[in-house]
Amino acid sequence: xxxxxxxxxxxxxxxxxxxxxxxxxxxxxxxxxxxxxxxxxxxxxxxxxxxxxxxxxxxxxxxxxxxxxxxxxxxxxxxxxxxxxxxxxxxxxxxxxxxxxxxxxxxxxxxxxxxxxxxxxxxxxxxxxxxxxxxxxxxxxxxxxxxxxxxxxxxxxxxxxxxxxxxxxxxxxxxxxxxxxxxxxxxxxxxxxxxxxxxxxxxxxxxxxxxxxxxxxxxxxxxxxxxxxxxxxxxxxxxxxxxxxxxxxxxxxxxxxxxxxxxxxxxxxxxxxxxxxxxxxxxxxxxxxxxxxxxxxxxxxxxxxxxxxxxxxxxxxxxxxxxxxxxxxxxxxxxxxxxxxxxxxxxxxxxxxxxxxxxxxxxxxxxxxxxxxxxxxxxxxxxxxxxxxxxxxxxxxxxxxxxxxxxxxxxxxxxxxxxxxxxxxxxxxxxxxxxx
Amino acid sequence: xxxxxxxxxxxxxxxxxxxxxxxxxxxxxxxxxxxxxxxxxxxxxxxxxxxxxxxxxxxxxxxxxxxxxxxxxxxxxxxxxxxxxxxxxxxxxxxxxxxxxxxxxxxxxxxxxxxxxxxxxxxxxxxxxxxxxxxxxxxxxxxxxxxxxxxxxxxxxxxxxxxxxxxxxxxxxxxxxxxxxxxxxxxxxxxxxxxxxxxxxxxxxxxxxxxxxxxxxxxxxxxxxxxxxxxxxxxxxxxxxxxxxxxxxxxxxxxxxxxxxxxxxxxxxxxxxxxxxxxxxxxxxxxxxxxxxxx
Numbered sequence: 254x255x256x257x258x259x260x261x262x263x264x265x266x267x268x269x270x271x272x273x274x275x276x277x278x279x280x281x282x283x284x285x286x287x288x289x290x291x292x293x294x295x296x297x298x299x300x301x302x303x304x305x306x307x308x309x310x311x312x313x314x315x316x317x318x319x320x321x322x323x324x325x326x327x328x329x330x331x332x333x334x335x336x337x338x339x340x341x342x343x344x345x346x347x348x349x350x351x352x353x354x355x356x357x358x359x360x361x362x363x364x365x366x367x368x369x370x371x372x373x374x375x376x377x378x379x380x381x382x383x384x385x386x387x388x389x390x391x392x393x394x395x396x397x398x399x400x401x402x403x404x405x406x407x408x409x410x411x412x413x414x415x416x417x418x419x420x421x422x423x424x425x426x427x428x429x430x431x432x433x434x435x436x437x438x439x440x441x442x443x444x445x446x447x448x449x450x451x452x453x454x455x456x457x458x459x460x461x462x463x464x465x466x467x468x469x470x471x472x473x474x475x476x477x478x479x480x481x482x483x484x485x486x487x488x489x490x491x492x493x494x495x496x497x498x499x500x501x502x503x504x505x506x507x508x509x510x511x512x513x514x515x516x517x518x519x520x521x522x523x524x525x526x527x528x529x530x531x532x533x534x535x536x537x538x539x540x541x542x543x544x545x546x547x548x549x550x551x552x553x554x555x556x557x558x559x560x561x562x563x564x565x566x567x568x569x570x571x572x573x574x575x576x577x578x579x580x581x582x583x584x585x586x587x588x589x590x591x592x593x594x595x596x597x598x599x600x601x602x603x604x605x606x607x608x609x610x611x612x613x614x615x616x617x618x619x620x621x622x623x624x625x626x627x628x629x630x631x632x633x634x635x636x637x638x639x640x641x642x643x644x645x646x647x648x649x650x651x652x653x654x655x656x657x658x659x660x661x662x663x664x665x666x667x668x669x670x671x672x673x674x675x676x677x678x679x680x681x682x683x684x685x686x687x688x689x
Numbered sequence: 690x691x692x693x694x695x696x697x698x699x700x701x702x703x704x705x706x707x708x709x710x711x712x713x714x715x716x717x718x719x720x721x722x723x724x725x726x727x728x729x730x731x732x733x734x735x736x737x738x739x740x741x742x743x744x745x746x747x748x749x750x751x752x753x754x755x756x757x758x759x760x761x762x763x764x765x766x767x768x769x770x771x772x773x774x775x776x777x778x779x780x781x782x783x784x785x786x787x788x789x790x791x792x793x794x795x796x797x798x799x800x801x802x803x804x805x806x807x808x809x810x811x812x813x814x815x816x817x818x819x820x821x822x823x824x825x826x827x828x829x830x831x832x833x834x835x836x837x838x839x840x841x842x843x844x845x846x847x848x849x850x851x852x853x854x855x856x857x858x859x860x861x862x863x864x865x866x867x868x869x870x871x872x873x874x875x876x877x878x879x880x881x882x883x884x885x886x887x888x889x890x891x892x893x894x895x896x897x898x899x900x901x902x903x904x905x906x907x908x909x910x911x912x913x914x915x916x917x918x919x920x921x922x923x924x925x926x927x928x929x930x931x932x933x934x935x936x937x938x939x940x941x942x943x944x945x946x947x948x949x950x951x952x953x954x955x956x957x958x959x960x961x962x963x964x965x966x967x968x969x970x971x972x973x974x975x976x977x978x979x980x981x982x983x984x
Contacts, residue, residue, distance in 0.1 A: 346732040515819075652947060
């Protein structure tokens, strides 16, 4: 009997031990202040450290900040792609969220923001709201909270155009979708790709094409209604948008084997002038600054996708969203929060934005066009100022509906799903998950 | 305290650090995962009990069914591809049927020393739509739009991955068999040779019977490894396009970490364990029968 009791006690202790070890509360924050008044803050950032353009640019920004704020030391940890989000989730669930975290304005990091793990930045931002693009100041939380200060405005559906190739082929910029389709055989006959896009990762077709087409076929009013549940994602306007993607695929307008091409190949084909058009986000200008020659920059332009049949949305519209930005851990003390805000404001405010603009980004902070900027940056700024903007789907819909939709777009392109089925499944998922 | 009590107490004292560690890293995660599989939980708040809902949903999901089919193909290529090929190569090297055996031994074993991510990148350079094969065919046929369509076929997309897995893991089995073949007393084989036995007779009557245990062990390793297959496929195709090359571990990863469905993901992991245990039990039954035939 005693042995049994002993065994039971040991077994229960063994079960409880790890629970006590692993769930024994969470640390307040990782921030440290040394005797000489230097505050060290941990930062979790989204960065591809092997990117020859973005990584050195970011390092320069950090250097500038630390030079101007010798009392604040930033300790960075980086993540990239899906692993960034996996780690963020793990850090959040285990109560080890860093002091400063890169967050997204929409649903992408809502599991962290909606759990009350980060501070509302509105009190810090007070009085500066008008200095940012309207899109960047849209509420990110249910009560109007701003969880992160957007660094950029991300236009996700720019149709980059090689005007030299167009001219050589005797073509001009298409004003309608039909004109674009008609150019396909001529471009292919010349051994070129009509519309370069690499969709192996499945998100580019949604983020760079589908959202823009939805705004065109349905208009913003419909889009708002669909998000709110007053319209449906299997309405005819969605099917129409899907049919355009299907037709572009069937008529071989996209890069051959687009669903097998790793992201980056689309840009590579465009920069090496194997493609006449290239659909991607404004962030690629950052890479184009370094990869295009001065001569190429004179004949490459930024355009909108042409008008589509039965268009209800605005002509030349693009999909856009306020980009990601830094937010701060809700557990920071006043002093630590002040230091964290200094970095956030430096990065997304006038100083950091001016630096990033020169590197090819489109800051959310309102800046005048720099006279010494690279021609591609000037083109991006001018483009952004002249096009109507709609939603990017993955910034307004949840992870699972969008993840499924991305894959279904690939299925549709392979012919294993119809445009109608893609629309129906999107509506089912949004209804079951986002609107519940 | 009596001597036997002291003895028992000392056992517990000495065992407790190991038991605590084992409990922390093995028992707790398994029990936690098993409990979680009956709930819905996004990582925050309290899990909500769902009964067997996760399991029924998983089994009815066509993506899971396709992933399971891909996993079973990987099991098949491991058990019926890597193991026989590894054995054959080990036999040839052991019986010195080829010249420069050490060179081939190193070459065949080399792939397993390379990180799966590097292997994936390497073979992507060959198979991808912007890779080597495509470039060569485009040049030969002067067709700039040529791409290998195998990856765009739901049923065939897994084949290039199976080929890479065969290339990558055969060396492991070859080394295991080679080591075990060296344990066979040379005088037995020499005696058989003197008695006029051919290589195939020696293989069938002496070598294979003495290797049954090893073959069964490697088959267990192959099955459990195949059901866990993740790294190479994640780096090579990410399960795409359109889930065509998805395996159960990737399905679990997507649901757990991309869609934050921890309960659902846990249920998938429990199914992987059950599947592995089931397949291994079948294998053990078969190997016992074979062993009995040779007794």
